[in-house]
Amino acid sequence: MKTISKTPALETRDFGSLGGRVRISVADQFVSRKLSGAEAIVRQVHSNLSRFEPHSELSHLNANPRPEVPISPLMARFLEDVVLAARTSGGLVDATCLDAVERAGYRESIDFAEQEAAPAGSFSSILPRHPAAPDGKAGWAQVEVDAGQGLVRRPSTLRFDSGGLGKGLAADLVAEALAETEYFSIDCGGDLRFGGVAAGPARIAVASPDREGRPVAELTVPSGFAVATSGITRRVLSGEDGQQGHHLIDPGTGLPAFTGIIQVSAVAPTAVEAEVRAKAALLVGPDSAAEWLEFGGAFVLDDGQAKEVRPVETASPLQ
Amino acid sequence: MNGPLDPKQAAAQHRQKRARRTRTIRRGVATLGTSLVIAFSVSVAQRPAGTTETVTVASTSTTSSATSTGVTTVEQPSTETTQPSDTTTTQPEQLVTSQS
Numbered sequence: 240m241k242t243i244s245k246t247p248a249l250e251t252r253d254f255g256s257l258g259g260r261v262r263i264s265v266a267d268q269f270v271s272r273k274l275s276g277a278e279a280i281v282r283q284v285h286s287n288l289s290r291f292e293p294h295s296e297l298s299h300l301n302a303n304p305r306p307e308v309p310i311s312p313l314m315a316r317f318l319e320d321v322v323l324a325a326r327t328s329g330g331l332v333d334a335t336c337l338d339a340v341e342r343a344g345y346r347e348s349i350d351f352a353e354q355e356a357a358p359a360g361s362f363s364s365i366l367p368r369h370p371a372a373p374d375g376k377a378g379w380a381q382v383e384v385d386a387g388q389g390l391v392r393r394p395s396t397l398r399f400d401s402g403g404l405g406k407g408l409a410a411d412l413v414a415e416a417l418a419e420t421e422y423f424s425i426d427c428g429g430d431l432r433f434g435g436v437a438a439g440p441a442r443i444a445v446a447s448p449d450r451e452g453r454p455v456a457e458l459t460v461p462s463g464f465a466v467a468t469s470g471i472t473r474r475v476l477s478g479e480d481g482q483q484g485h486h487l488i489d490p491g492t493g494l495p496a497f498t499g500i501i502q503v504s505a506v507a508p509t510a511v512e513a514e515v516r517a518k519a520a521l522l523v524g525p526d527s528a529a530e531w532l533e534f535g536g537a538f539v540l541d542d543g544q545a546k547e548v549r550p551v552e553t554a555s556p557l558q
Numbered sequence: 559m560n561g562p563l564d565p566k567q568a569a570a571q572h573r574q575k576r577a578r579r580t581r582t583i584r585r586g587v588a589t590l591g592t593s594l595v596i597a598f599s600v601s602v603a604q605r606p607a608g609t610t611e612t613v614t615v616a617s618t619s620t621t622s623s624a625t626s627t628g629v630t631t632v633e634q635p636s637t638e639t640t641q642p643s644d645t646t647t648t649q650p651e652q653l654v655t656s657q658s
Contacts, residue, residue, distance in 0.1 A: 264651055429655055429656035430655070430658045439649070443653045446654050456632050466655045468658060469657065472657065473656075544632075545631070545632035548628055548630075549629075549630070
């Protein structure tokens with residue numbers, strides 16, 4: 240591995256997109272151009288995949304009554320990720336639960352940065368803890384993506400939520416574009432991917448479920464890999480029934496999931512896979528969470544206790 | 559009294575003067591670079607082995623009971639600086655993952 244001591248200085252760009260802050264750092268030649276290109280990729284993902292933009296491709300797709308709809312290559316890749324996420328997680332990470340997400344109170348873009356985090360333990364007093372289950376209807380299994388023809392076939396009542404998968408996809412696309420630089424990192428609202436030809440492993444701190452708390456763990460992550468964090472304390476919603484909830488839905492019940500875990504961070508070769516692993520680990524609950532963290536990770540129980548999971552040698556990408 | 563220089567001679571004198579100036583600047587830059595390298599090496603040499611310069615996060619203690627499964631309980635965080643043990647790479651920035 241080369242050291243990066245002779246690379247140009249690190250330059251960073253920070254901007255609002257994908258419902259939060261995005262931060263991209265690059266050390267390389269012509270860094271300004273590369274940062275601009277990376278920013279354009281993120282903004283394109285937001286423009287196509289935001290469900291809060293009335294004229295986004297996703298909004299048009301969700302409103303389209305025809306069973307077969309022409310789609311862009313970007314949408315094709317996103318929908319392929321949606322199917323992969325659901326299939327590899329046994330239907331737990333289901334981006335077709337948009338109706339349930341909206342019933343939970345997430346109908347419009349909300350600035351959660353100003354919101355106070357829910358204290359650990361506050362949710363377990365509302366509902367009993369139990370592992371999440373897949374939706375028996377498995378609408379995601381009826382999604383057929385034909386990337387070559389630029390078409391998707393799906394039941395017209397099925398609607399998609401880009402959510403964390405969209406952020407992961409943005410991070411992965413930027414990583415693909417910057418792979419040949421000396422060093423890069425991208426932070427999409429807390430989901431990270433970093434790498435570059437001169438990058439070595441990095442130590443990544445895991446932020447506390449409380450906004451003000453100290454980091455709860457530190458993960459060693461190989462170059463080129465990603466870390467994603469999912470949790471239920473920083474996006475507190477008020478549902479249609481007035482019940483306090485959050486945006487991570489148990490597909491089996493259609494209600495916010497309360498499994499005994501309030502936050503999971505997962506390491507994986509891609510940001511999309513890290514998102515899938517983090518969400519699946521949270522949804523299965525404390526007894527099985529570690530099985531989803533093969534590449535390493537950490538989770539926090541609803542009593543505030545943090546657990547770190549070491550990577551296993553036999554870890555392999557989801558496929 | 560010096561007469562006007564031949565244009566070729568004037569150009570040659572100008573080139574010589576510029577070359578002298580460039581050499582002087584290069585020597586200065588090289589000296590400065592060497593000083594910086596020495597200063598950096600000294601600062602690294604004085605740093606305790608196995609530590610990095612910028613990473614400051616909560617330390618993590620582990621319980622022995624769960625180590626065999628690869629899951630470790632992270633105790634109450636303290637304000638100590640961590641002592642990374644399995645990498646000597648100095649990463650160029652501090653990275654933090656948080657709920658997205």
